[in-house]
Amino acid sequence: MILLYPNKIKKENTNIISYANRGMDLEYLINEANNYYLLNDLAVIYKKPTPIQINKVSFKTGKPEVIKGSFNQKSTLDYVGLYKGKYLDFDAKKTLNKTSFPLENIHIHQIEHIKRVIKHDGIAFLIIEICEKIYLFPGEKLIDFINNNDRKSIPYMYIEENGLLINYTYNPVLDYLKVIDKYYFKEERD
Amino acid sequence: MILLYPNKIKKENTNIISYANRGMDLEYLINEANNYYLLNDLAVIYKKPTPIQINKVSFKTGKPEVIKGSFNQKSTLDYVGLYKGKYLDFDAKKTLNKTSFPLENIHIHQIEHIKRVIKHDGIAFLIIEICEKIYLFPGEKLIDFINNNDRKSIPYMYIEENGLLINYTYNPVLDYLKVIDKYYFKEERD
Numbered sequence: 001m002i003l004l005y006p007n008k009i010k011k012e013n014t015n016i017i018s019y020a021n022r023g024m025d026l027e028y029l030i031n032e033a034n035n036y037y038l039l040n041d042l043a044v045i046y047k048k049p050t051p052i053q054i055n056k057v058s059f060k061t062g063k064p065e066v067i068k069g070s071f072n073q074k075s076t077l078d079y080v081g082l083y084k085g086k087y088l089d090f091d092a093k094k095t096l097n098k099t100s101f102p103l104e105n106i107h108i109h110q111i112e113h114i115k116r117v118i119k120h121d122g123i124a125f126l127i128i129e130i131c132e133k134i135y136l137f138p139g140e141k142l143i144d145f146i147n148n149n150d151r152k153s154i155p156y157m158y159i160e161e162n163g164l165l166i167n168y169t170y171n172p173v174l175d176y177l178k179v180i181d182k183y184y185f186k187e188e189r190d
Numbered sequence: 191m192i193l194l195y196p197n198k199i200k201k202e203n204t205n206i207i208s209y210a211n212r213g214m215d216l217e218y219l220i221n222e223a224n225n226y227y228l229l230n231d232l233a234v235i236y237k238k239p240t241p242i243q244i245n246k247v248s249f250k251t252g253k254p255e256v257i258k259g260s261f262n263q264k265s266t267l268d269y270v271g272l273y274k275g276k277y278l279d280f281d282a283k284k285t286l287n288k289t290s291f292p293l294e295n296i297h298i299h300q301i302e303h304i305k306r307v308i309k310h311d312g313i314a315f316l317i318i319e320i321c322e323k324i325y326l327f328p329g330e331k332l333i334d335f336i337n338n339n340d341r342k343s344i345p346y347m348y349i350e351e352n353g354l355l356i357n358y359t360y361n362p363v364l365d366y367l368k369v370i371d372k373y374y375f376k377e378e379r380d
Binding site for chain 1: 228231233234236238239240241242244253255256257258259260262266270271272273274275276277279303306307309310311312
């Protein structure tokens with residue numbers, strides 16, 4: 001990301017480097033934003049717990065503990081929430097690929113879930129980290145791409161053109177509701 | 191439950207007995223309804239996974255398995271979903287108490303969650319099983335009761351008057367969206 005400061009000095013990737021240095025990853029930034037939204041009463045958005053099939057529970061320590069559990073395949077997306085009366089459902093995906101986003105990152109039942117959410121008038125999207133930028137990629141654009149392409153990955157240019165770049169801000173760093181306001185609610189927030 | 195049939199024969203608790211005999215409980219009935227809604231493309235509603243803190247994972251069998259996990263306290267409700275563009279969030283509660291519903295069944299952070307959902311224009315409610323009947327009890331009525339009472343339980347009569355009785359049907363047995371249609375959307379569904 002190139003930031004042009006008032007004095008015309010180009011600064012490359014400043015806050016990306018800074019958050020990477022602080023050990024923050026995409027999930028961290030989304031959780032941070034969700035906490036901010038909750039504390040400031042802007043939205044109720046949370047990460048769904050990892051689905052674990054509980055196979056054996058022990059009560060040795062006095063309180064129940066899982067001593068055998070297996071990871072179930074996820075059939076939905078990672079995050080769910082409520083914003084301005086609308087249902088939100090989304091997943092965070094990062095690719096190290098520089099030229100495209102491999103579709104193998106998304107399971108077929110997740111695509112089915114996105115289609116259903118859109119059909120029932122909810123908001124479904126991906127937050128994609130690619131080339132050190134973070135985009136909100138609307139579910140509609142994803143379904144469009146899949147329906148009209150045989151490719152196994154989405155070219156970076158398609159994401160640039162159809163996704164919404166999330167600019168980093170101070171607090172929260174990843175204020176993704178700003179682009180949701182613009183795209184889904186056609187309004188700006190201060 | 192007393193059903194008055196056209197021939198004036200009283201039948202008591204027929205389908206309650208029948209579903210109890212088949213080992214169905216409240217959670218089973220809600221899951222069955224949610225599957226029905228999903229298959230018939232009426233809504234997207236699912237149970238949130240139980241939040242488990244993963245403390246230790248083993249890879250002995252080739253795939254990851256939880257060998258130490260603890261149960262985290264739930265901060266939200268059990269079910270979440272999308273229906274006609276609206277966000278739904280609810281919990282299922284059963285009491286064996288015949289005269290009232292003890293409020294200790296609901297955690298304080300769950301009440302906070304219900305308040306938030308209502309504030310952000312979502313639909314929050316409880317499905318309460320009491321005296322062999324099942325009621326949808328709107329979050330607004332719950333908050334009203336808590337704000338205006340010092341009692342530690344909600345009298346059954348209050349639930350009868352302010353809740354929405356869910357009549358049993360053939361498929362799904364617990365078609366709770368019908369009362370949601372009436373109460374929240376002011377419409378009837380065939």
